[in-house]
Amino acid sequence: MLYATTTPAEKRIAFRAGLASGTIQRFPGAFNPLSAKLIQEKGFDGVYISGAVLSADLGLPDIGLTTLTEVAGRSQQIARMTDLPAIVDADTGFGEPMNVARTIQTLEDAGLAGTHIEDQVNPKRCGHLDGKQVVDEDTALKRIRAAVDARRDPNFLIMARTDIRAVDGLDAAIDRAKKLVDAGADAIFPEAMGTLAEFAAIRAAVDVPLLANMTEFGKSELFTVNQLQDVGINMVIWPVSLLRLAMGSAVRGLDTINEHGTLEPVLGEMQHRADLYELLDYSSYNHFDTNVFNFQIKR
Numbered sequence: 001m002l003y004a005t006t007t008p009a010e011k012r013i014a015f016r017a018g019l020a021s022g023t024i025q026r027f028p029g030a031f032n033p034l035s036a037k038l039i040q041e042k043g044f045d046g047v048y049i050s051g052a053v054l055s056a057d058l059g060l061p062d063i064g065l066t067t068l069t070e071v072a073g074r075s076q077q078i079a080r081m082t083d084l085p086a087i088v089d090a091d092t093g094f095g096e097p098m099n100v101a102r103t104i105q106t107l108e109d110a111g112l113a114g115t116h117i118e119d120q121v122n123p124k125r126c127g128h129l130d131g132k133q134v135v136d137e138d139t140a141l142k143r144i145r146a147a148v149d150a151r152r153d154p155n156f157l158i159m160a161r162t163d164i165r166a167v168d169g170l171d172a173a174i175d176r177a178k179k180l181v182d183a184g185a186d187a188i189f190p191e192a193m194g195t196l197a198e199f200a201a202i203r204a205a206v207d208v209p210l211l212a213n214m215t216e217f218g219k220s221e222l223f224t225v226n227q228l229q230d231v232g233i234n235m236v237i238w239p240v241s242l243l244r245l246a247m248g249s250a251v252r253g254l255d256t257i258n259e260h261g262t263l264e265p266v267l268g269e270m271q272h273r274a275d276l277y278e279l280l281d282y283s284s285y286n287h288f289d290t291n292v293f294n295f296q297i298k299r
Helices: 008-019 033-041 051-057 068-079 097-109 137-150 170-182 196-205 225-230 241-260 264-269 273-280 282-287
Strands: 025-028 047-049 086-089 114-118 157-162 187-190 211-213 235-238
Touching: 008 025, 008 157, 025 047, 033 047, 033 068, 033 273, 047 068, 051 068, 051 086, 051 241, 068 086, 068 097, 097 114, 097 137, 114 137, 114 187, 137 157, 137 170, 157 170, 170 187, 170 196, 187 196, 187 211, 196 225, 241 264, 273 282
Parallel strands: 025 235, 047 086, 086 114, 114 157, 157 187, 211 235
Antiparallel strands: none
16 A cells, blocks of 8 residues: 555665575566556566666657656656665766766665666767767776765665677676776676677676666567576666557557557457556555545456
């Protein structure tokens, strides 16, 4: 009822324990608070909040147009609806090292379990597009040092994302990953790896948790959870998948209205009203006022 009862501090401890468990942690991307509740209901380990999804939700491309206020506000709305740990994409940290520091404390206050800061030049672009540019080593390390220095809860996870693989190759990615760990990163997100062997090479180079991004239509093959665990990956995200599925269904629904004048042909594809009410835990709100809500869910 209302928001989750698990505190942000408890979620952060659970997230750290999951990463250390030896079992890969599965974090589908939530595109709104309701989808975060569904991710929990389906038994996943956590919720990922994608910068690309937050941008798309505003009708904008993923090129660094969102602000810290927008990202933190929407992330709080999503994270508070689930007992699972939620992590959010903080792009390049929204500015210089002092801005990165403010970003970390703002996301802590929003109830997130962690975040990742990337080494792209700002304005950034989607990690699976061509033409990316990365900052120099000094700038990348300063972002992570500022993030680590700013956090108040030591269990808030600061992950460093590096996009350098697509710019300067795998050896450069390995070198940067090592230096980001030395700068204090709790985990590494090597973006746009092409093969399992490349993930394995990063795994051999650092001893902190690694994240794999299994976004569709990108640079990486869509490896299975078991394949990734076998090469030592600790966490996998499907950042935009639920949004793509939802939008695909929306397109088909609107086309059906145009073609048939009714949605009768696609009723079987819809979430039933009863299932939605169960996910929302409607009946528990009787606690407040049975005069406002008092009915049984029927199929």
